[in-house]
Amino acid sequence: MEKETTESFCCEHSPEHYPVFKTLNKDEFEKLESHARIITFNKGENLFKQGMPASVVMYIRSGIVKITKEGTQGVVNLNLLNSCNFLALSVLSLKKEFPYSAYALTKVEVVAYDIAFFSQTMMLNAAFASGLFHVMAQNQMMLSERFYSLCSKQMHGRMADILICIAKRIYKKPSFELQLSRQDLGDLTGMAKESAIRILKDMERDGLIRIKAKNIQIIDFEGLSQLSRIG
Amino acid sequence: MEKETTESFCCEHSPEHYPVFKTLNKDEFEKLESHARIITFNKGENLFKQGMPASVVMYIRSGIVKITKEGTQGVVNLNLLNSCNFLALSVLSLKKEFPYSAYALTKVEVVAYDIAFFSQTMMLNAAFASGLFHVMAQNQMMLSERFYSLCSKQMHGRMADILICIAKRIYKKPSFELQLSRQDLGDLTGMAKESAIRILKDMERDGLIRIKAKNIQIIDFEGLSQLSRIG
DNA sequence: CAAAAAAGTTGATATTTGTCACCTTTAAAA
DNA sequence: TTTTAAAGGTGACAAATATCAACTTTTTTG
Numbered sequence: 001m002e003k004e005t006t007e008s009f010c011c012e013h014s015p016e017h018y019p020v021f022k023t024l025n026k027d028e029f030e031k032l033e034s035h036a037r038i039i040t041f042n043k044g045e046n047l048f049k050q051g052m053p054a055s056v057v058m059y060i061r062s063g064i065v066k067i068t069k070e071g072t073q074g075v076v077n078l079n080l081l082n083s084c085n086f087l088a089l090s091v092l093s094l095k096k097e098f099p100y101s102a103y104a105l106t107k108v109e110v111v112a113y114d115i116a117f118f119s120q121t122m123m124l125n126a127a128f129a130s131g132l133f134h135v136m137a138q139n140q141m142m143l144s145e146r147f148y149s150l151c152s153k154q155m156h157g158r159m160a161d162i163l164i165c166i167a168k169r170i171y172k173k174p175s176f177e178l179q180l181s182r183q184d185l186g187d188l189t190g191m192a193k194e195s196a197i198r199i200l201k202d203m204e205r206d207g208l209i210r211i212k213a214k215n216i217q218i219i220d221f222e223g224l225s226q227l228s229r230i231g
Numbered sequence: 232m233e234k235e236t237t238e239s240f241c242c243e244h245s246p247e248h249y250p251v252f253k254t255l256n257k258d259e260f261e262k263l264e265s266h267a268r269i270i271t272f273n274k275g276e277n278l279f280k281q282g283m284p285a286s287v288v289m290y291i292r293s294g295i296v297k298i299t300k301e302g303t304q305g306v307v308n309l310n311l312l313n314s315c316n317f318l319a320l321s322v323l324s325l326k327k328e329f330p331y332s333a334y335a336l337t338k339v340e341v342v343a344y345d346i347a348f349f350s351q352t353m354m355l356n357a358a359f360a361s362g363l364f365h366v367m368a369q370n371q372m373m374l375s376e377r378f379y380s381l382c383s384k385q386m387h388g389r390m391a392d393i394l395i396c397i398a399k400r401i402y403k404k405p406s407f408e409l410q411l412s413r414q415d416l417g418d419l420t421g422m423a424k425e426s427a428i429r430i431l432k433d434m435e436r437d438g439l440i441r442i443k444a445k446n447i448q449i450i451d452f453e454g455l456s457q458l459s460r461i462g
Numbered sequence: 463c464a465a466a467a468a469a470g471t472t473g474a475t476a477t478t479t480g481t482c483a484c485c486t487t488t489a490a491a492a
Numbered sequence: 493t494t495t496t497a498a499a500g501g502t503g504a505c506a507a508a509t510a511t512c513a514a515c516t517t518t519t520t521t522g
Contacts, residue, residue, distance in 0.1 A: 093368035129360035137324035
């Protein structure tokens with residue numbers, strides 16, 4: 001892997017993210033990279049499937065990834081992740097199977113690190129391990145926010161939440177070309193795709209958003225926040 | 232803190248739990264303990280409230296704790312935790328406020344560690360930091376399981392899930408004196424207390440459980456699992 | 463380009479679940 | 493113990509949401 005890759009770890013798009021790779025010195029970083037592969041996925045492809053024995057942990061360099069959990073009752077979309085986030089960090093723990101599936105919503109470029117070597121690096125560098133702990137803590141915070149939204153709000157509030165989240169966290173702008181089908185949007189908000197469609201129409205009618213096919217533009221951010229608040 | 236406390240960290244009741252304190256040597260452990268306080272809470276008391284600036288991270292030595300998240304739409308019960316689990320690990324990360332509230336469902340004894348010293352210990356001992364990373368990973372797994380249950384199943388399935396979870400993870404036996412009100416049980420499963428009551432009655436009628444006031448006994452574990460599966 | 467498949471859309475209807483009002487039992491306090 | 497408050501419980505009803513069956517539009521593919 002070439003040197004310039006170091007640059008892509010500076011999360012200019014995720015300033016909130018803990019700069020975990022900075023805790024490695026040059027030598028440690030290069031060794032870790034030598035046990036890594038850069039892999040590119042096309043839109044629609046799956047990065048990995050739940051239940052598959054895991055040999056790598058991934059770091060997203062670019063693109064948007066959808067995380068879904070499957071079970072006897074079908075699919076639930078846990079979250080969306082974009083560049084400078086890790087995927088499947090928990091496979092570093094005892095369990096060696098991917099705990100969820102990951103799909104590329106855009107062209108996605110990831111760095112895939114060998115689990116064994118990555119764990120080893122953690123055991124040798126406390127700052128690195130602590131940094132990953134922080135990443136995990138942030139992920140958990142995100143998940144529990146979504147948990148709250150999905151469990152306590154009804155459809156309009158849930159949809160408002162996910163739109164705000166997508167605009168702020170993923171695209172970082174109020175207008176964006178949505179890479180998600182209405183079905184996906186429904187899964188993310190825990191509702192049927194028909195309901196998702198109706199809610200979006202309601203929001204358009206109320207002047208909160210503007211829709212043109214897959215392009216969604218948030219017009220009234222404050223109004224959406226209000227909707228989120230009242231549930 | 233006296234020496235014998237070391238013993239209580241051997242999680243005879245949670246063999247699945249990563250023995251994270253074993254990664255500290257005698258000296259490190261004693262220093263950490265010297266920055267800790269043992270605190271006892273009575274049933275019904277709150278250990279800490281969401282939003283409060285946090286100065287400690289807690290480890291449950293005994294008792295059962297209910298974790299709740301509050302927001303504009305009221306309360307959601309995130310999870311139940313018992314002995315040998317950490318509370319509020321994520322406050323070690325940048326954010327210094329408790330991200331949720333914790334209540335004692337029984338008499339609860341915790342060890343409260345000073346955040347600054349705990350973080351420092353993590354930065355000096357990679358095995359300890361890695362261990363805490365594993366704990367975090369397990370917590371996340373638990374949370375995402377609950378996420379799936381609450382988002383994809385309907386009432387009977389959700390109640391079956393929580394009963395199985397309480398029996399297996401908290402009480403470790405099929406019959407137990409439930410410390411939760413019907414209201415709490417409803418919050419945990421995302422339903423009104425009246426619905427919780429009705430579901431429990433249904434389960435009793437169908438011979439899955441036996442109820443006598445707060446005492447719930449699981450008669451047909453396989454039947455409950457079946458309910459959980461069909462949602 | 464034409465044909466087929468997938469995604470989006472709509473209205474009608476059924477199901478699930480919450481709310482309300484009220485009653486009963488249990489636990490706590492005076 | 494008596495009184496009061498809290499939790500448990502029930503039925504009727506209302507609200508939220510899913511499902512189904514069309515139909516239209518967009519996208520993909522031969």
